[in-house]
Amino acid sequence: MGFGSRFCHVRGAKFLDAQRLTKTYRVGSETVYALRDVNFVALQGDFVVINGPSGSGKTTFLNLMSVIDRPTSGEVFIESQPTSTQSEGQLAYLRKTKIGLVFQSFNLIPVLSAAENVEYPLLLQRRPKPERQERVAALLAEVGLSDLARRRPNELSGGQRQRVAIARALVSGPMIVLADEPTANLDSKTGEAVMDLMRRLNEEHCVTFIVVTHDPAVSRYAGRRVRIHDGRLEEGEGNGVAASAS
Numbered sequence: 001m002g003f004g005s006r007f008c009h010v011r012g013a014k015f016l017d018a019q020r021l022t023k024t025y026r027v028g029s030e031t032v033y034a035l036r037d038v039n040f041v042a043l044q045g046d047f048v049v050i051n052g053p054s055g056s057g058k059t060t061f062l063n064l065m066s067v068i069d070r071p072t073s074g075e076v077f078i079e080s081q082p083t084s085t086q087s088e089g090q091l092a093y094l095r096k097t098k099i100g101l102v103f104q105s106f107n108l109i110p111v112l113s114a115a116e117n118v119e120y121p122l123l124l125q126r127r128p129k130p131e132r133q134e135r136v137a138a139l140l141a142e143v144g145l146s147d148l149a150r151r152r153p154n155e156l157s158g159g160q161r162q163r164v165a166i167a168r169a170l171v172s173g174p175m176i177v178l179a180d181e182p183t184a185n186l187d188s189k190t191g192e193a194v195m196d197l198m199r200r201l202n203e204e205h206c207v208t209f210i211v212v213t214h215d216p217a218v219s220r221y222a223g224r225r226v227r228i229h230d231g232r233l234e235e236g237e238g239n240g241v242a243a244s245a246s
């Protein structure tokens with residue numbers, strides 16, 4: 001799949017460190033607090049599951065962790081480097097090389113086929129064509145979409161689009177994957193296959209996962225559970241299966 005065991009020597013190293021994050025939005029004259037004074041650390045190889053009611057700040061939190069969005073105050077360190085002082089170009093490079101994202105709304109590119117959407121991160125990284133073809137085919141097979149590779153997003157069902165988004169997040173071998181309800185539209189069999197893939201990447205390649213989910217199958221596997229409520233983050237218990245380093 002193109003993942004080396006290159007990350008495993010750093011299992012347990014601090015990858016992400018969020019300190020005192022607050023995010024507010026202005027809506028008219030009102031200030032909405034999406035996150036309040038949140039601290040969070042993720043170690044390389046962690047598998048963290050995030051729960052919380054609708055509107056509690058989960059997607060906002062993932063957007064800050066993936067440096068898509070900047071906090072109103074506080075700092076996100078990635079591999080001990082502060083991100084607030086980095087340029088948009090530097091943050092884009094970080095996302096391109098280290099971070100895989102599965103958005104709640106998938107964010108697929110409508111004019112590209114499933115295969116081209118999955119290939120897109122590899123094009124950004126200027127990987128050679130034979131490697132791109134091999135990886136795209138491998139990832140589409142992993143998520144059970146080999147037969148639908150040429151379809152565009154609007155010719156796919158919700159669950160099929162979700163699987164394209166998952167394949168795209170994993171294709172370039174990221175160190176960390178942030179996923180917003182990745183199994184929400186999948187039947188239990190397909191959801192399990194996706195969970196198996198995430199588990200393998202976590203166990204064999206030390207990929208760090210931070211997953212917003214209400215799916216018990218994903219939650220069961222979590223090394224750590226975190227709850228977000230009213231913009232505040234509380235650490236809960238994991239089952240200790242994954243991320244034994246934490």
Ligand SMILES: Nc1ncnc2c1ncn2[C@@H]1O[C@H](COP(=O)(O)OP(=O)(O)OP(=O)(O)O)[C@@H](O)[C@H]1O
Pocket residue numbers: 025026027032033034052053054055056057058059060061104
């Ligand atoms: N761009 C925005 N402008 C104004 N308010 C926003 C914006 N984005 C999010 N919010 C508000 O911030 C709060 C947190 O939103 P967020 O999307 O993080 O919630 P969530 O936990 O992901 O919810 P869900 O489970 O429904 O996806 C909500 O009150 C939401 O209305």
Ligand SMILES: [Mg+2]
Pocket residue numbers: 058059060104180
């Ligand atoms: Mg959300």
